[in-house]
Amino acid sequence: MVTGRPGATAAVTKARLRRRHAAERRFHAYAIAAVGVAVGLLALLVVSIGSRAYSGFRQTYVTLPVLIDREIVDPQATGDPAVLADANYLGLVKQALRTRFPDVTARSEQSELYSLVSMSAPDAVKAHVLARPQDIDGTVEFRFETSDKVDALAKGRIDRELPPEDRGLSDLQMAWADDLRAKDELAIGFSRTLLTSGDSREPERAGILAALTGSAMTLAVTFLLSFPLGVAAAVYLEEFAPKNRWTSLIEVNINNLAAVPSVIFGLLGLAILLNFFGLPRSSPMAGGIVLALMTLPTLIIAARAAISAVPPSIREAALAVGASDVQVVLHHVVPLAMPGILTGSIIGMARALGETAPLLMIGMVAFIVDVPKGFTEAATVLPVQIFIWADSPERGFVARTAAATMVLLSFLVIMNATAVVLRRRFERRW
Amino acid sequence: MLKQNLLFKFKVMDDIAITPKGIERTPAPEPVRTAKLRAAGVTFFYGEKQALFEVSIDIPERQVTALIGPSGCGKSTFIRCLNRMNDVIPDTRMEGRIELDGEDIYADGLDVVELRARIGMVFQKPNPFPKSIYDNVAYGPRIHGLAATRADLDEIVHTSLQRAGLLDEVKDRLEEPGTGLSGGQQQRLCIARAIAVSPEIILMDEPCSALDPIATAKIEDLMDELREKYTIVIVTHSMQQAARVSQRTAFFHLGKLVEQGDTERLFTNPTDPRTQDYITGRFG
Numbered sequence: 001m002v003t004g005r006p007g008a009t010a011a012v013t014k015a016r017l018r019r020r021h022a023a024e025r026r027f028h029a030y031a032i033a034a035v036g037v038a039v040g041l042l043a044l045l046v047v048s049i050g051s052r053a054y055s056g057f058r059q060t061y062v063t064l065p066v067l068i069d070r071e072i073v074d075p076q077a078t079g080d081p082a083v084l085a086d087a088n089y090l091g092l093v094k095q096a097l098r099t100r101f102p103d104v105t106a107r108s109e110q111s112e113l114y115s116l117v118s119m120s121a122p123d124a125v126k127a128h129v130l131a132r133p134q135d136i137d138g139t140v141e142f143r144f145e146t147s148d149k150v151d152a153l154a155k156g157r158i159d160r161e162l163p164p165e166d167r168g169l170s171d172l173q174m175a176w177a178d179d180l181r182a183k184d185e186l187a188i189g190f191s192r193t194l195l196t197s198g199d200s201r202e203p204e205r206a207g208i209l210a211a212l213t214g215s216a217m218t219l220a221v222t223f224l225l226s227f228p229l230g231v232a233a234a235v236y237l238e239e240f241a242p243k244n245r246w247t248s249l250i251e252v253n254i255n256n257l258a259a260v261p262s263v264i265f266g267l268l269g270l271a272i273l274l275n276f277f278g279l280p281r282s283s284p285m286a287g288g289i290v291l292a293l294m295t296l297p298t299l300i301i302a303a304r305a306a307i308s309a310v311p312p313s314i315r316e317a318a319l320a321v322g323a324s325d326v327q328v329v330l331h332h333v334v335p336l337a338m339p340g341i342l343t344g345s346i347i348g349m350a351r352a353l354g355e356t357a358p359l360l361m362i363g364m365v366a367f368i369v370d371v372p373k374g375f376t377e378a379a380t381v382l383p384v385q386i387f388i389w390a391d392s393p394e395r396g397f398v399a400r401t402a403a404a405t406m407v408l409l410s411f412l413v414i415m416n417a418t419a420v421v422l423r424r425r426f427e428r429r430w
Numbered sequence: 431m432l433k434q435n436l437l438f439k440f441k442v443m444d445d446i447a448i449t450p451k452g453i454e455r456t457p458a459p460e461p462v463r464t465a466k467l468r469a470a471g472v473t474f475f476y477g478e479k480q481a482l483f484e485v486s487i488d489i490p491e492r493q494v495t496a497l498i499g500p501s502g503c504g505k506s507t508f509i510r511c512l513n514r515m516n517d518v519i520p521d522t523r524m525e526g527r528i529e530l531d532g533e534d535i536y537a538d539g540l541d542v543v544e545l546r547a548r549i550g551m552v553f554q555k556p557n558p559f560p561k562s563i564y565d566n567v568a569y570g571p572r573i574h575g576l577a578a579t580r581a582d583l584d585e586i587v588h589t590s591l592q593r594a595g596l597l598d599e600v601k602d603r604l605e606e607p608g609t610g611l612s613g614g615q616q617q618r619l620c621i622a623r624a625i626a627v628s629p630e631i632i633l634m635d636e637p638c639s640a641l642d643p644i645a646t647a648k649i650e651d652l653m654d655e656l657r658e659k660y661t662i663v664i665v666t667h668s669m670q671q672a673a674r675v676s677q678r679t680a681f682f683h684l685g686k687l688v689e690q691g692d693t694e695r696l697f698t699n700p701t702d703p704r705t706q707d708y709i710t711g712r713f714g
Binding site: 323 | 550
């Protein structure tokens, strides 16, 4: 397109150049704005969850001297662990509380007093006695978790002006808590329970270790199944498969599978894995297989794209020095495609890590207290745990939910970082 | 000029259609030294499109044979038939016979891998592996098990680089990536990689078309030396190059082998008018 009369060209060109520069600057600004909005939203998310999660990672502890009374623990002085394990440790804790607050005598007031500490307190005493029987008849200072109400009060999340029935704590309980705090017997510290125990109905005793282990096991199954299968399928389709109607049918269906809603995979798992093959319900094995089926199409598509991006000149070079087809693929194509394959698999694994719906179908929504020890034991996973906690009425679970979300996000970040490191190594391997 | 052009067109049409007396369709091959490779009636199809028409040629041992011709004349297709590189292109078909030392290389049960170890190839664009210089050269010997020990392998790598005229430039940085070399060095690395598996024949498909004149000159010198040990077939669209490096030349046009013979004779005294037109620069 030639425009412009002689003489006018310089001015026209100048104006056009100016417009072009302006357009480029505008485009630049749009791009920066887009990145800025994305980063801003992400920061907002992390800050809002993080600030709530902070209190979820912390727990109020009460320091209480407990007299380990032989009369209650082991009256016959047998020293038999079976006897020690059966003793009434709740009684010991109650006794300690009564000793600390000697004025409380009425029965109803006493039961209010007992509910200051968590139900985990007797377990802590029991564990101590079993580990150190020589402490029997001595007084040991314990650091008990408080109940979630006292925890919320200590963290300042209970409005003291509210009437007692809305507050969840009676006036007496508040007074006792204030007394403990005034004497420095109430302290807020890092919650060990969160990272070391399984689920519980009481928020102060609930932890995510079971869900974390469940997630790790499920993802291990998913990865071990989907990665080799996906890469092998991609290599076959890209390098060896004849181009005919059947392979194009397979290709179309793989693309369709990638778009299938994940619940459908859960139904498939329920019908086939549980009902037909009889895999144990809510086990990491069943969950991992379901998620592997869900991840496979994504992985195959990514791996095929990575493989077809390997320049044909490399294949020709290898063939020309007498490499066989398999050698070309294993020595050159797959290593060169590996960074792309890893990117694809990390996207798939990240999706699998955050997936809830298909796992609900195969029973991984169960209330799991124990940390799973094998791939066939009942387990739950982090997103499902978050879902369960978010659904619980207890106040303490709000913070726990946020804390679990942070753990899930950290899990994701660690997983991604590993993939990035691996990818770097493959990219550098000349 | 116009008259000549008309005459030329007339002759070409004649040639294809009725073959008048006095013009030989395919000149009889001149007597050559022992034929290392012999192609007889090679016809090649990409799908429906025919790319080669009944090409027959003898490629003598320890000489450089140049295949020349305008773009799209089938010379690259033909050279890729010689080590069966066309096998990997889907929907292609070859007819005719190609013999290496009297053996049909398209025979059933022939091991393509072994064939390609005997017939090496260097491509138009330098294509070193994204590995170190050492590993580039060592790859072939490794997969064929040519070296029993690390010392043997070192020896092969060094002599191959030496023969490719690259050793002095890279001997201190064998662990650096081969892709970091200059274009001409990369191409010589590819030649080193090809000769590391001790082939009998080296096929070169326009090896200098992506290189500058200095790098081209180095590779041409190299071919002259390699000719003492190897049989070389080179595709080139530069007639000067063919004249400089080859002893035998074959001229392809529109998928047909128009004329072949000793390079000197073909360039000074071509028998076919199309050859004459091409080498005098009238088309192509």
